[in-house]
Amino acid sequence: MITFENIDVVYPNGFKGLSNVNLQINKGEFVAIVGLSGAGKSTLIRTVNGLVPFTSGTLTVGDVVVDPRSKAKLRRLRSRVGMIFQSFNLVTRVSVLNNVLVGRSADTPTWRSLLGWYRAEDKELAFQSLERVGIVDKAYMRAASLSGGQQQRVAIARVLAQDPEVILADEPVASLDPPTAHKVMRDLRRIQQELGITTIVNMHHLDLARSYADRVIGMRAGEVVFDGPVEEATDEVIEQVYQRSLTAEDIVTAEATQE
Amino acid sequence: MVTTSTAERRAAPQAATVRPEPPRPSGLVYLGLAGLAVLAFIVFWVIQESGDVLLIPLGFVTLWAPLNPVIGLVVMLVALAVCFKARIGTMAAFGALAFIMMSYWAGATVGFTLLEIPERWSNVEPRLMAFLDPNWSYIWTVRDQWLITISMAVVATLVGCAIGLVLAMYASPVSSPNKGTSQTIKAVNSVIRSIPDVGWALLFVAFIGGTAHGLGPMAGILALLMFNIGIVAKLTSETIDAVNPGPVEAADASGATLTQRNRLAILPQVLPGFVSYGLYVFELNIRASAALGIVGVGGIGSAMMLQLNRFQFENVAAILIALIVVVLLVDMFSMYIRRKLL
Ligand SMILES: Nc1ncnc2c1ncn2[C@@H]1O[C@H](COP(=O)(O)OP(=O)(O)OP(=O)(O)O)[C@@H](O)[C@H]1O
Numbered sequence: 001m002i003t004f005e006n007i008d009v010v011y012p013n014g015f016k017g018l019s020n021v022n023l024q025i026n027k028g029e030f031v032a033i034v035g036l037s038g039a040g041k042s043t044l045i046r047t048v049n050g051l052v053p054f055t056s057g058t059l060t061v062g063d064v065v066v067d068p069r070s071k072a073k074l075r076r077l078r079s080r081v082g083m084i085f086q087s088f089n090l091v092t093r094v095s096v097l098n099n100v101l102v103g104r105s106a107d108t109p110t111w112r113s114l115l116g117w118y119r120a121e122d123k124e125l126a127f128q129s130l131e132r133v134g135i136v137d138k139a140y141m142r143a144a145s146l147s148g149g150q151q152q153r154v155a156i157a158r159v160l161a162q163d164p165e166v167i168l169a170d171e172p173v174a175s176l177d178p179p180t181a182h183k184v185m186r187d188l189r190r191i192q193q194e195l196g197i198t199t200i201v202n203m204h205h206l207d208l209a210r211s212y213a214d215r216v217i218g219m220r221a222g223e224v225v226f227d228g229p230v231e232e233a234t235d236e237v238i239e240q241v242y243q244r245s246l247t248a249e250d251i252v253t254a255e256a257t258q259e
Numbered sequence: 260m261v262t263t264s265t266a267e268r269r270a271a272p273q274a275a276t277v278r279p280e281p282p283r284p285s286g287l288v289y290l291g292l293a294g295l296a297v298l299a300f301i302v303f304w305v306i307q308e309s310g311d312v313l314l315i316p317l318g319f320v321t322l323w324a325p326l327n328p329v330i331g332l333v334v335m336l337v338a339l340a341v342c343f344k345a346r347i348g349t350m351a352a353f354g355a356l357a358f359i360m361m362s363y364w365a366g367a368t369v370g371f372t373l374l375e376i377p378e379r380w381s382n383v384e385p386r387l388m389a390f391l392d393p394n395w396s397y398i399w400t401v402r403d404q405w406l407i408t409i410s411m412a413v414v415a416t417l418v419g420c421a422i423g424l425v426l427a428m429y430a431s432p433v434s435s436p437n438k439g440t441s442q443t444i445k446a447v448n449s450v451i452r453s454i455p456d457v458g459w460a461l462l463f464v465a466f467i468g469g470t471a472h473g474l475g476p477m478a479g480i481l482a483l484l485m486f487n488i489g490i491v492a493k494l495t496s497e498t499i500d501a502v503n504p505g506p507v508e509a510a511d512a513s514g515a516t517l518t519q520r521n522r523l524a525i526l527p528q529v530l531p532g533f534v535s536y537g538l539y540v541f542e543l544n545i546r547a548s549a550a551l552g553i554v555g556v557g558g559i560g561s562a563m564m565l566q567l568n569r570f571q572f573e574n575v576a577a578i579l580i581a582l583i584v585v586v587l588l589v590d591m592f593s594m595y596i597r598r599k600l601l
């Protein structure tokens with residue numbers, strides 16, 4: 001369970017990224033965060049693992065109270081909270097397997113990482129993670145040689161290798177074409193259901209949010225302005241969040257829904 | 260007219276639309292630059308000695324020889340005017356001005372010229388003749404010195420690159436634990452780099468003894484080592500500054516320690532650059548060790564120095580030619596490795 005209590009984020013330049021956010025996200029929930037560009041979606045998601053430190057309020061992840069000032073505590077928190085990025089963020093020059101093994105860092109002694117000499121059980125965990133996203137046969141290929149959708153799956157496998165309780169995804173499918181976007185979202189949804197991992201995803205596209213999430217959170221100008229189950233996130237409600245009428249850009253083409 | 264017809268056809272629909280122009284640079288800053296030019300002119304006027312001219316000769320062709328600072332001033336102002344007219348940014352204009360000033364000053368101060376060579380021809384000719392007739396058999400007799408040179412270069416390169424990599428990791432703000440560390444290491448690095456290779460060689464020869472004490476190669480390795488650390492640390496830390504931050508953030512987000520994320524997310528990204536700096540430095544070492552022989556650090560340089568002192572120019576020529584061949588071989592070798600790696 002993740003709880004935000006009166007969370008404020010003020011960036012070093014004085015810009016207020018989040019103001020007075022109160023949220024409670026239950027274990028195993030799949031939450032989509034929607035909002036226009038600059039609404040504070042990335043800020044909210046990055047607050048959870050301390051990539052953006054909050055400046056006031058109380059944040060708890062599971063039974064841990066997040067302390068953005070302690071590097072050691074942050075590392076321990078991050079080992080249980082995986083993150084997926086819009087641009088995949090793989091080390092493209094090394095193999096898929098080595099990218100996935102980055103997810104084992106927190107449980108690997110530093111000298112082993114330095115030598116690149118991982119324990120057999122860590123490698124096995126990495127292979128299992130790759131199996132879960134269906135690209136175990138690509139394990140020894142360079143990450144650069146994979147397609148965008150495959151690279152994002154490697155990134156998901158990297159997160160799975162952490163054996164996380166929470167997955168944060170910052171616009172995970174925004175750089176993918178519609179059919180691939182749906183495939184990756186289906187993977188995320190399946191993993192969330194199979195493993196019971198709390199999943200928070202930032203989205204640009206309403207239809208993706210509606211087809212894969214349990215719950216939608218709407219943001220505007222650093223504030224949470226809507227929070228409810230998918231069924232309540234009707235067009236009218238979202239237009240309220242966006243403060244404009246919906247356009248074709250707010251949805252991914254429907255044609256992609258079938259495999 | 261046939262040739263221009265396509266261009267005209269393409270240009271026709273655009274004739275009516277107005278394209279955005281580059282923004283007009285700040286006139287005030289340009290005025291300041293003009294002031295700078297005048298200031299430089301005054302300085303040049305004050306420091307000029309009678310009859311001093313700026314010469315930038317290439318061989319016997321003088322490219323540009325303003326006879327006194329007034330010409331320099333005119334060149335600077337014209338350059339500024341052209342830059343302003345072309346709407347070139349103030350930073351670039353400042354760069355152009357600085358370039359003109361530096362070359363003017365450097366040329367005027369050094370008085371560099373090749374015009375003297377013909378006057379001293381009688382002195383040069385016999386030596387040149389000896390150089391043109393190298394003593395080939397001599398090359399083989401100094402093979403031990405070659406071995407020493409190459410092993411000096413290998414050891415200095417390997418150790419220097421290892422230390423340079425670690426320093427680079429601490430020097431770049433991207434990979435260092437904090438700003439303070441990165442600035443301190445950068446400062447240390449600048450000091451190391453500011454002493455030239457010959458400077459290090461002199462220092463180590465003075466501290467631990469040179470060829471005379473049988474310690475030449477040791478001093479040579481240490482000198483090359485410092486020289487290599489400076490170069491590798493500088494180039495590698497600048498490569499680290501420019502890595503893709505995405506994988507670094509991903510490693511951070513997965514709970515990796517600083518060392519782990521530098522090893523897993525930064526090292527693979529800088530590895531190709533790092534290896535080519537290593538190969539480059541190896542090449543520099545072979546060449547430098549020839550020059551360092553002069554100050555007594557052993558290797559092929561000391562052999563060359565010995566022959567030079569005995570006026571055995573045929574032997575010196577043989578060594579120089581062998582040096583060219585070795586450097587070319589090393590260059591080919593490193594090009595091969597780089598191709599394999601990138
Ligand atoms: N490091 C920073 N320093 C200062 N301001 C920032 C910083 N990062 C983000 N902001 C500001 O905070 C606001 C919210 O940014 P955020 O990245 O959370 O938006 P977002 O909802 O994720 O938008 P997008 O859909 O474009 O990704 C923006 O106005 C942005 O300019």
Ligand SMILES: [Mg+2]
Nearest residue numbers: 041042043170
């Ligand atoms: Mg964002």
